[in-house]
Amino acid sequence: MKNKLIELKDLTKNFDDQQVLRGINLDIYENEFLTLLGPSGCGKTTTLRIIAGFEEPSSGEVLFNGIEISKLPPYKREINTVFQKYALFPHLNVEDNIAFGLNLKKVDKSVIAQKVGRMLKMVGLEGFEKRDVTLLSGGQQQRVAIARALVNEPKVLLLDEPLGALDAKIRKNMQSELKKIQREVGITFIYVTHDQEEALSMSDTVVVMNNGEIQQIGSPTDIYNEPENRFVAGFIGESNIIEGHMLQDFLVEWDGFRFECVDKGFPENEEIEVVLRPEDLDIVSPDKAQITGKVISVTFKGVHYEILVETEYRTYMVHTTDYAEVGRKVGLSLGPEDIHVMWKMGAY
Amino acid sequence: MKQYKHLIKPYIIWAAALIVVPLIMIVLYAFTEEGNSVLTFSFTLENFAKFAESTYVNVIVKSFRLGIFTTVLCLLLGYPLAFIISRCSEKSQAFLILLVTIPEWINMLLRTYAWMNLLSDNGIINNLLEMLGMKPVSMMYTDFSVIVGLVCNFMPFMIIPIYTSLSKMDKSLIEAAYDLGANRFQTFRKVIWKLSIPGVLNGIMMVFLLSVSTFVIPKLLGGGQYMLIGNLIETQFISVGDWNFGSAISMILAVIIILFMRLMKKMDTQEE
Numbered sequence: 001m002k003n004k005l006i007e008l009k010d011l012t013k014n015f016d017d018q019q020v021l022r023g024i025n026l027d028i029y030e031n032e033f034l035t036l037l038g039p040s041g042c043g044k045t046t047t048l049r050i051i052a053g054f055e056e057p058s059s060g061e062v063l064f065n066g067i068e069i070s071k072l073p074p075y076k077r078e079i080n081t082v083f084q085k086y087a088l089f090p091h092l093n094v095e096d097n098i099a100f101g102l103n104l105k106k107v108d109k110s111v112i113a114q115k116v117g118r119m120l121k122m123v124g125l126e127g128f129e130k131r132d133v134t135l136l137s138g139g140q141q142q143r144v145a146i147a148r149a150l151v152n153e154p155k156v157l158l159l160d161e162p163l164g165a166l167d168a169k170i171r172k173n174m175q176s177e178l179k180k181i182q183r184e185v186g187i188t189f190i191y192v193t194h195d196q197e198e199a200l201s202m203s204d205t206v207v208v209m210n211n212g213e214i215q216q217i218g219s220p221t222d223i224y225n226e227p228e229n230r231f232v233a234g235f236i237g238e239s240n241i242i243e244g245h246m247l248q249d250f251l252v253e254w255d256g257f258r259f260e261c262v263d264k265g266f267p268e269n270e271e272i273e274v275v276l277r278p279e280d281l282d283i284v285s286p287d288k289a290q291i292t293g294k295v296i297s298v299t300f301k302g303v304h305y306e307i308l309v310e311t312e313y314r315t316y317m318v319h320t321t322d323y324a325e326v327g328r329k330v331g332l333s334l335g336p337e338d339i340h341v342m343w344k345m346g347a348y
Numbered sequence: 349m350k351q352y353k354h355l356i357k358p359y360i361i362w363a364a365a366l367i368v369v370p371l372i373m374i375v376l377y378a379f380t381e382e383g384n385s386v387l388t389f390s391f392t393l394e395n396f397a398k399f400a401e402s403t404y405v406n407v408i409v410k411s412f413r414l415g416i417f418t419t420v421l422c423l424l425l426g427y428p429l430a431f432i433i434s435r436c437s438e439k440s441q442a443f444l445i446l447l448v449t450i451p452e453w454i455n456m457l458l459r460t461y462a463w464m465n466l467l468s469d470n471g472i473i474n475n476l477l478e479m480l481g482m483k484p485v486s487m488m489y490t491d492f493s494v495i496v497g498l499v500c501n502f503m504p505f506m507i508i509p510i511y512t513s514l515s516k517m518d519k520s521l522i523e524a525a526y527d528l529g530a531n532r533f534q535t536f537r538k539v540i541w542k543l544s545i546p547g548v549l550n551g552i553m554m555v556f557l558l559s560v561s562t563f564v565i566p567k568l569l570g571g572g573q574y575m576l577i578g579n580l581i582e583t584q585f586i587s588v589g590d591w592n593f594g595s596a597i598s599m600i601l602a603v604i605i606i607l608f609m610r611l612m613k614k615m616d617t618q619e620e
Contacts, residue, residue: 053526074526075527080527081524083520083523085518089521091542100525101528104530148528149527152528
């Protein structure tokens, strides 16, 4: 990738006696759409607020273009934020909200009008200049908030769960629109969300966080297909997580079965965990598979069935478009590329 | 809902008897001559003409000057206090607001007597000064003592509405202003102050109305010679016995106050 824009080094943060961040190390690049993903209370919003300057880290460094900025107040940073509840100024109309930053910089009035107009066009709110922001819909307020931040031409845009308050349909539209805007303005977006689908569909890089620590950094496909540990596998999509052993490179064993896999580099006989995505498992006749069991439940989910297959050792979750009635004896087939081996939690 | 509608009737009667009738009486008194019997009125504007005398005009000017001064002082002292309270933790906010309102639990008369004790020539402050070897200062029966009394009595009416508008303000608006490049001072001027204006106007209205029409505090802390419009009305009714003139002054005061309130309302809606 290109140049490093922001570097977080050993960032920690304590609120009273509670440790919210436990050593965050993260490089953020130019033009990157990076998402901080994790359950509530994982420290993702705190990380964002430290980058924005609303919080000071308890220890560690924030480098922006190689310069330490963790003590710099927010108004001196080339970073703008889109807030969770938009935080539009209720006493100003759409135009004055967007022009707020430019007015502070004493930019020429005609230049302001021109820039505000261009922003409104980009977010699809042409002609809304004089509207009262409190009378706009949630989606429209969100667009104004994005325009208000981007008009200052920041190097980085921070977005704190910006779609959280919107309903499902508008959310989907805004997702693709945000991605489009990011490509158009060509700056770094740092996006905070607890919605794994949102993270996977929009980001270049996903940072999965839990308990104040980074669990995994990677592209959406890496995160989904090669989760590094049980937490990531469990948080992103649904999965069967099975304890087993890595016998040697490309050979894994669990429940007494041996499977070929595509993973290597683990010590011999290392205790590991295997992730099997429910949609990677196929239901076949019992004589065609190593793993056999009995269907104990079938749930219709719209696109697929969710079938639970109970074997001698454990229950597997399968997503398939094929129907199998409860009580039938079935086999589960899986190929080497369907097996994702990961380190056991706490092993590193 | 409809069957409960007639339940309001007793209150209408109550309000009519205790509010509307006295008001009509005041208007009637203001426009009539002294010594009317129930059936024969002689209408006159003399009561209002009488007010045009410079002594009375001076009283009203003095009252308004004092009212404005008290209001400005309450605003200058109250706004920072309300601002500081609204920035405290939620627990201490509740406690501090309690402290602000506690004096209001005690009768105004008692509070004013307490100030007399503090300020009088051999009061607590002068005793302290004496102990420190300084000359006693005469503070009672001056503008100073009256203003101290007014400000102390009416300060909560300024603090509470300002505090309310500040504390219900979304904190992320302040962060948004910082984020968009406003320093602390600009953030205050362009966001915090602007959003607290409704509270400020409410506070101004309350304190001004209370201080312009007060008569107990100037009487006790300003002495018998200290004549404000409230005292003037009081003496007309109680000692002089000229109810007609007293009513006319009340009406003049009421009209000025109504005009003032309309002005404030207008400012309020313009802000929005």
